[in-house]
Amino acid sequence: MSTSKHDRVVHRAAHIEQRVAAIESALADRGMKVADAINELGHLAQEQWIPQNGARVVARAWVDPAFRARLRANGRTAISELGLSMPAHHRHLVVLENTRTVQNVICCTQCSCTAFTLIGLPPDWYKDLEYRARVVRESRTVLREMGLDLAPEVEIRVWDTTADTRYMVLPEQPPETLGWSEERLASIVTRDSLIGVACL
Amino acid sequence: MDGVYDLGGKQGFGKVRYTLCAPAFHAPWEVRVNSLYSFSVRSGFFNMDEYRHAIERMEPLHYLTASYYERSLTGLATLLIEKGIVTQDELELRAEGGFPVSTRGAQGRTNVPTRQRFKPGDRVRVRPDCVPGHVRMPAYVRGKTGVVVSESPLYPFPDAHAHGVEAQDEPTYDVRFRSEDLWPDSVEAALLHVGLFQSYLELDQGGHGVLHDPLPESST
Numbered sequence: 408m409s410t411s412k413h414d415r416v417v418h419r420a421a422h423i424e425q426r427v428a429a430i431e432s433a434l435a436d437r438g439m440k441v442a443d444a445i446n447e448l449g450h451l452a453q454e455q456w457i458p459q460n461g462a463r464v465v466a467r468a469w470v471d472p473a474f475r476a477r478l479r480a481n482g483r484t485a486i487s488e489l490g491l492s493m494p495a496h497h498r499h500l501v502v503l504e505n506t507r508t509v510q511n512v513i514c515c516t517q518c519s520c521t522a523f524t525l526i527g528l529p530p531d532w533y534k535d536l537e538y539r540a541r542v543v544r545e546s547r548t549v550l551r552e553m554g555l556d557l558a559p560e561v562e563i564r565v566w567d568t569t570a571d572t573r574y575m576v577l578p579e580q581p582p583e584t585l586g587w588s589e590e591r592l593a594s595i596v597t598r599d600s601l602i603g604v605a606c607l
Numbered sequence: 608m609d610g611v612y613d614l615g616g617k618q619g620f621g622k623v624r625y626t627l628c629a630p631a632f633h634a635p636w637e638v639r640v641n642s643l644y645s646f647s648v649r650s651g652f653f654n655m656d657e658y659r660h661a662i663e664r665m666e667p668l669h670y671l672t673a674s675y676y677e678r679s680l681t682g683l684a685t686l687l688i689e690k691g692i693v694t695q696d697e698l699e700l701r702a703e704g705g706f707p708v709s710t711r712g713a714q715g716r717t718n719v720p721t722r723q724r725f726k727p728g729d730r731v732r733v734r735p736d737c738v739p740g741h742v743r744m745p746a747y748v749r750g751k752t753g754v755v756v757s758e759s760p761l762y763p764f765p766d767a768h769a770h771g772v773e774a775q776d777e778p779t780y781d782v783r784f785r786s787e788d789l790w791p792d793s794v795e796a797a798l799l800h801v802g803l804f805q806s807y808l809e810l811d812q813g814g815h816g817v818l819h820d821p822l823p824e825s826s827t
Contacts (some may be wrong), residue, residue, distance in 0.1 A: 412740065421704025427636045429701035430643055430651050430684060433693045448642035453632070462740040496655055498760045501781070516615030516745055518659055528631035528641070534675040535686055537623045540614040542642065544790060546797045565799040567615060570779035572759045572800030599627075603621065 446561035452528055460491050461525040463573055466589045467579045468502075478502050482575070486525065493524050499572040500525075503564070505579050505603065510561050512550065512603035514542045514574060515568040522573035526601045533602065543567060553604050576603040608713065608739055608748060611667040614748040616790060637676040642684045653686045656769035659743035661685040664709035685709040713739035715770025718777060719806035725780055729755045730811040731804065733782075741769035744807045748799075752811050753784040756800060764804060777805040 421429070424560065435441045449450060464486055468475040468561055478485040482500030483493060491499060498523060503511035515521065519534040532553075542549045546563045550556075564573045578600040599605035623719045632638050647653060653661075661682035662670075670678060675748040685708040698706045716738060723730055736742075737811030743765045759779040779802045787798045 409687075418699060418705035419705075421699070423680070424636045425704065426698070426706050427643070428637050428679060429698045429706065430641070430687065430691070430693070432701055433697060434643075439646075439650070439693070441643070444646040445639050445642040446650075448645045449638045452638060452641055452645075453736065486798055496762075498762065501757070516747075517613055517743065518662065530629035530631055531633070531675075532625045532629055533624050534672065535622040535624060536614055540617040540620045541623070542645035543797075543799055544616045544618075544786065545795050546786075547795045549623060552622050564783075564800060565780075565797055566800045567745065569745055570759065570763050570804065572779060572781065572802050583750040598686070604625075 439540065453523055456524045456527055458525075458527045458596075459593065460489075460553060461522075461527075462534035462593040462597070463589075464487055464491065464502075464575070465577055465596045465601070466593035468577055470589050475577075477506065478577075489524065493573065496571055497522065497524075497573045501566075501572055501574050502575055502577050503603070504577045505565065505606070507523040508561055509564060509577065510550075510555075510557055510603060510606075511564045511566060511574075511576050512542065513544060513566050513568060513574045514539065516526075516540070516543060517569060519572070520571075521602075522575050523578065525575050527550040527598055528601050532600065550604060555605055576601050577601075578605075581607050608663065609737065612663045612665075613746050615745045626702055632676075635649070635772075639799055640676045640680045640683070644679055644779070647683060647687070647766050652692060654740060654763070654768060656763065656765040657686060658682055659765075660712065661689075661709050661754040663741065664712040666707070666710060669707055676802040681707065681709060687752055712741075715740040715772040716766050717774040718764055718767070718773050721809075722777070722805045723810055724778075724805070724807075725755045725808065725810070726815070727755050727757055731755055731780070731782060731808045733807055736807070738766060740766060742766050742807075744803060745801060747789055748782075748784060748803070751784055751789055753788075754783040756781040756783050758771050759802070762804075764806060766804075779804050780808060782808070 431441050451568045465500055468478050480500055503512055516539045519530045520527050543565055546565050595606055600607050662678050665681055688695050732752045733748045761776035761778055764777050765775040781800050782803050785800045786794045786799055
């Protein structure tokens with residue numbers, strides 16, 4: 408093989424934690440407040456951006472038809488009524504209503520975009536190559552493998568998050584929960600139902 | 608670019624490794640990587656389109672074998688180097704070993720000059736463009752025909768924004784495709800909705816294909 412001054416000597420890759428530490432220390436040595444940012448953003452990612460936010464939105468939509476209409480008309484404005492927000496680059500929230508005959512499912516085939524302030528940072532399987540490759544082409548089989556065996560008459564609508572519009576599924580309310588308090592309703596809404604791979 | 612990251616519809620993959628209550632993070636370093644990239648975007652070192660494209664530019668074998676947060680780390684390191692904030696030599700010295708980064712990639716492009724405004728119900732065709740740089744049009748819809756369901760607010764045009772090229776912001780359109788039109792004879796029936804920038808679309812003049820079912824009412 409020929410070499411030139413542009414070729415690098417390729418070393419065996421350092422352990423992943425050493426690579427992370429290398430970036431941290433390189434930025435910190437340039438006077439950046441990296442440790443503070445890691446604490447703050449780590450807290451947001453694990454404690455603030457959680458599926459319980461989306462669950463509150465769903466519970467409110469179930470008990471308040473006027474809110475539900477506002478949510479479907481302009482999701483981003485409606486969630487602010489509950490003190491929730493989205494990052495500046497998510498300018499648009501589309502709420503997809505599941506019914507007995509329509510199952511909406513969210514994916515991101517090119518990376519792993521989600522409405523993370525509402526649904527939480529995406530679970531591992533959502534980011535795996537298998538889900539990204541297969542759910543657009545074999546949606547019914549993939550959902551069945553994930554434990555959701557839909558009746559043949561249910562229409563599946565898959566939403567690929569390829570732009571900066573963000574989606575959240577509004578699952579169907581289980582009939583036995585009619586009349587429950589908003590708080591109790593929120594407690595039964597799972598993250599996977601907000602993505603559309605599970606029903607309640 | 609037609610990279611391995613563009614996975615929609617690729618065959619041969621096994622079952623989704625699904626568990627109930629699956630975690631977002633598996634190790635503390637993953638949380639740190641997520642914070643470091645967010646910090647870098649917030650600090651203005653690079654934007655989300657540059658970040659996505661830096662991950663797309665990973666060596667294919669590295670991309671396919673790396674975990675999600677290793678891909679994130681690689682995109683982050685690539686951009687910190689390309690922006691002149693650190694050097695690869697410094698990172699490798701600090702890491703006491705190799706620090707693989709992404710390949711260089713091609714140039715970006717600005718908006719398509721003949722782009723049109725669409726309205727819900729319009730039949731549109733995805734332009735058959737092969738874009739060498741960053742593009743948010745999955746290959747599985749290239750050249751295919753669908754129906755506009757809704758229009759979004761204006762967003763930076765990724766094909767330009769990922770490359771520092773001047774461009775106007777554009778709306779995106781949620782376009783609904785029938786899976787059978789995308790992969791004839793080799794697909795399960797479903798409706799696929801893809802968010803596509805205005806520059807990726809043109810009005811379908813041919814009128815072939817029929818609107819098989821009404822537009823979903825919830826699609827605003």
